[in-house]
Amino acid sequence: MTARAPTVATITASQRWRVLGIIAPLVLIGAQTFGFMTSPPDRDMGDLQKIMYVHVPAAWNAFIAYFIVFVASLRYLFTKDERHDLLAASAAEAGAVLTALTLMLGSIWGRPTWGVWWTWDARLTSTAVLLMIFVGYLALRAFTDDPDRRARWSAAVGIFGALNVPIVYMSVRWWRTLHQVQSSPSTVDPAYAWGLRLNAIAVLLLLSYFIARRYQIALMERRLEHWRDEVALTPGGEPVHA
Amino acid sequence: MSAAWTRVSAVAAKDLTAERRAKANIVAVTSLGALTLLVFGFAIGPDVATLRTAAAGILWLSVLFSGVLVFHRSYQIELDGGALETLLLYPGERWEIFAGKLLANLCVVLLVEAIVIPVALVLYHVTVPDTWPSLLAVIVLGTLGFVTLGTFYAAMASRTRSKEVLLPLLLFPMLVPVLLAATEGSAALLSGDPMGDAGAWLRLLVVFDVIFLLAALFVFEHIIEA
Amino acid sequence: MSVAASASSVVREPATQPAGSALSLVGITRRFGHKWALRGIELDVAFGDLIVIQGHNGGGKSTLLRVIATAVQPTGGSGRVLGKDLKRDATQIRAQSGLLGTSNGLYEDLSATENLLFAARMLGVRQPTPRVAEALRQVGLASDADERVRAFSSGMQRRLALARLLLQQPKLLLLDEPFNTLDADGTALVHDLMAGARERGGAVVVVLHDLARLGVAPSATYTMTMGRLS
Numbered sequence: 001m002t003a004r005a006p007t008v009a010t011i012t013a014s015q016r017w018r019v020l021g022i023i024a025p026l027v028l029i030g031a032q033t034f035g036f037m038t039s040p041p042d043r044d045m046g047d048l049q050k051i052m053y054v055h056v057p058a059a060w061n062a063f064i065a066y067f068i069v070f071v072a073s074l075r076y077l078f079t080k081d082e083r084h085d086l087l088a089a090s091a092a093e094a095g096a097v098l099t100a101l102t103l104m105l106g107s108i109w110g111r112p113t114w115g116v117w118w119t120w121d122a123r124l125t126s127t128a129v130l131l132m133i134f135v136g137y138l139a140l141r142a143f144t145d146d147p148d149r150r151a152r153w154s155a156a157v158g159i160f161g162a163l164n165v166p167i168v169y170m171s172v173r174w175w176r177t178l179h180q181v182q183s184s185p186s187t188v189d190p191a192y193a194w195g196l197r198l199n200a201i202a203v204l205l206l207l208s209y210f211i212a213r214r215y216q217i218a219l220m221e222r223r224l225e226h227w228r229d230e231v232a233l234t235p236g237g238e239p240v241h242a
Numbered sequence: 243m244s245a246a247w248t249r250v251s252a253v254a255a256k257d258l259t260a261e262r263r264a265k266a267n268i269v270a271v272t273s274l275g276a277l278t279l280l281v282f283g284f285a286i287g288p289d290v291a292t293l294r295t296a297a298a299g300i301l302w303l304s305v306l307f308s309g310v311l312v313f314h315r316s317y318q319i320e321l322d323g324g325a326l327e328t329l330l331l332y333p334g335e336r337w338e339i340f341a342g343k344l345l346a347n348l349c350v351v352l353l354v355e356a357i358v359i360p361v362a363l364v365l366y367h368v369t370v371p372d373t374w375p376s377l378l379a380v381i382v383l384g385t386l387g388f389v390t391l392g393t394f395y396a397a398m399a400s401r402t403r404s405k406e407v408l409l410p411l412l413l414f415p416m417l418v419p420v421l422l423a424a425t426e427g428s429a430a431l432l433s434g435d436p437m438g439d440a441g442a443w444l445r446l447l448v449v450f451d452v453i454f455l456l457a458a459l460f461v462f463e464h465i466i467e468a
Numbered sequence: 469m470s471v472a473a474s475a476s477s478v479v480r481e482p483a484t485q486p487a488g489s490a491l492s493l494v495g496i497t498r499r500f501g502h503k504w505a506l507r508g509i510e511l512d513v514a515f516g517d518l519i520v521i522q523g524h525n526g527g528g529k530s531t532l533l534r535v536i537a538t539a540v541q542p543t544g545g546s547g548r549v550l551g552k553d554l555k556r557d558a559t560q561i562r563a564q565s566g567l568l569g570t571s572n573g574l575y576e577d578l579s580a581t582e583n584l585l586f587a588a589r590m591l592g593v594r595q596p597t598p599r600v601a602e603a604l605r606q607v608g609l610a611s612d613a614d615e616r617v618r619a620f621s622s623g624m625q626r627r628l629a630l631a632r633l634l635l636q637q638p639k640l641l642l643l644d645e646p647f648n649t650l651d652a653d654g655t656a657l658v659h660d661l662m663a664g665a666r667e668r669g670g671a672v673v674v675v676l677h678d679l680a681r682l683g684v685a686p687s688a689t690y691t692m693t694m695g696r697l698s
Contacts, residue, residue, distance in 0.1 A: 077461070077464055129415050129418045130415075132411075132414075132415035133415045133416065135411070136408075136411045136412040136415060139408060139411055139412075140398065140399075140402075140408065140412060143402045143403055143404060143408060144402060145501050146500060146501045147501070148499075148543070149467070152464050152465060153398050153465055155464070156394075156398070156461045156464060156465050157395075157398075157412065159457065159461065160391075160394075160416065160454070160457060160461075161416070163453060163454070163457060164416055164419070167419045167446075167449070167450060167453075168418055168419055170419075170446070171418065171419040171422045171423060171446055172418070172422065174422075174426075174442065174443075174446075175422045175426060178426065178439065225502070228502070229499065229502070229504065232504050232507075245592055248589055248592070249589065249590055251589075252586055252589035252590055253590075255586075256575065256578070256582075256586045259577075259578055259582060260575055260577045260578060263577035263578070263616070264577055319575060319577070322576065323571065323572065323573060323574045323575060323576055323617075324569065324570075324571025324572065324573050325573045325574060325575055327534070327539050327567075327569060327571075327573060328567075328569075328573030328587075328632075329573075329590075330539060331537060331538070331539055331562050331567055332562065332587075332590035332591060333559060333562050333563040333590075333591065333592065334559070334590065335559070467540075
């Protein structure tokens, strides 16, 4: 099981991503502007509704990030190619950030609307649980030093966490419907639909950019470690301690 | 297949024997469970109606906190004598080791519950309902989900620097569906289940248990090593 | 006997297998974190051989034994043990090889009999109860059979670990400092185990500081320094 070191070719592919790094924020600005201009103030919430244009796309893209974690983790277990592990870790970081953002925006939205910083609303609560699942994933990585063990354990935890996402959402929703007739902020007026879709795409572009960049950094770190290891392996080479 | 069962039951029997020998451990864990119930009672206050409403939730929390100790110990006995390496060198598949430990942990946690639940019934003024067979099913299925994930995650967490923090951190968010299903199902059944909700929660528990039992059996070989 | 360690970490499949090779390793490397314990190990052991590996602590001897036993997967390289591929057929290798590590692998709260019965059931030994009793008798622990291992001296624990190997009768015997904490009787037990494995057509690899206790001339001796074999 020789870990395949990232090649130089992979790293120069970053040129493409640099372009995306310029395009993505522009698209986001455009989509946000579109949302602001085209949607009328909401009956109940007024202009506060505009926060949805970040909150909802952030939530949707967090799911995409976790899906990437799931697939990359599975592929790692099947191929033992550490690049999949690095991709999973990058996606998990980005997903965690997006989830935290979703939570904060949801909280900020809730304060003027309901007067409280937190409601046990089904989706907000599920999102909080989701955040904790992936904080656990990142904590496990932080506490495991050996790269092979870290990769295998992360893959297991990533798969399990991703499997649980739909179950968590379902169970929390049932729980809330039992206790409260919920006026959910999710009923999306068709007037907002296009704004949401555009912003979702914009955030998706940003997400892809962040994951790709993070992945490249991780690849370069591993490349550096491999070079160090190869030096350590040559006769007369001193063992390099991290 | 029977060779596999021989190994699974051997691991389970060995774990249970070791647990029985160190009786102090089960006593301590059960005491902690009962103590948690008591302390929560202080925190909530003596109003009977409030206690009754909170009973199911607090009971499961007590089980969760005590159970974590059981899972750690399950791997500690392997690490103490350097037995884990020997264990991994026997012929057979890794999932057999997981299944054996799962069975043993299940027995221990169920035993702890057998003592802690009556204590909860007494402290929280809860009467045993006619629907107690369904209640038993909820308890067993909820425990199975708890022990499955606990045994799985402890295999990793017990080997890290901060195992006391890491195991709950990893485990508790994953157990939210079990916690909800078990507490809501128990609460519904304790009040006679007027809305017939318990069935849905039971089904959720079954689905959860099946998914994660299978996932754990498949993935265990990737996470266990000497 | 193969010598010079290969510095390359390139994976090479052995071109031709020597007929009847008990053990054949090519370019085996193993890393723990950033430290390389094994740096390109080449080793060939024929059936009936007794190989000794010496060297200072931390040289990687124990890691090498564990790789052969399939307790630890190599980071790179390939090998065949008893004709089976090291990575793909690990379960089959385990069935036929026995490792005595530096720790004894015992459960301290269980009795000697219980420890061996567990091992017997895991190994698939037929008629475990009489076999276990016989093994305990052979290592001289029959009178302490029902004592908890926690109360055993280190020599007794070592002998119990040897009893486990007696139960298994492995074809490939891997011993890591087997004579530690053993008296003359215990040493004789190890000699019997080694002779038995070779008579069964197997092989023995021993990690050892003191050649004198071996009692018989080894087929070959290697020294291991900083993850390399010479």
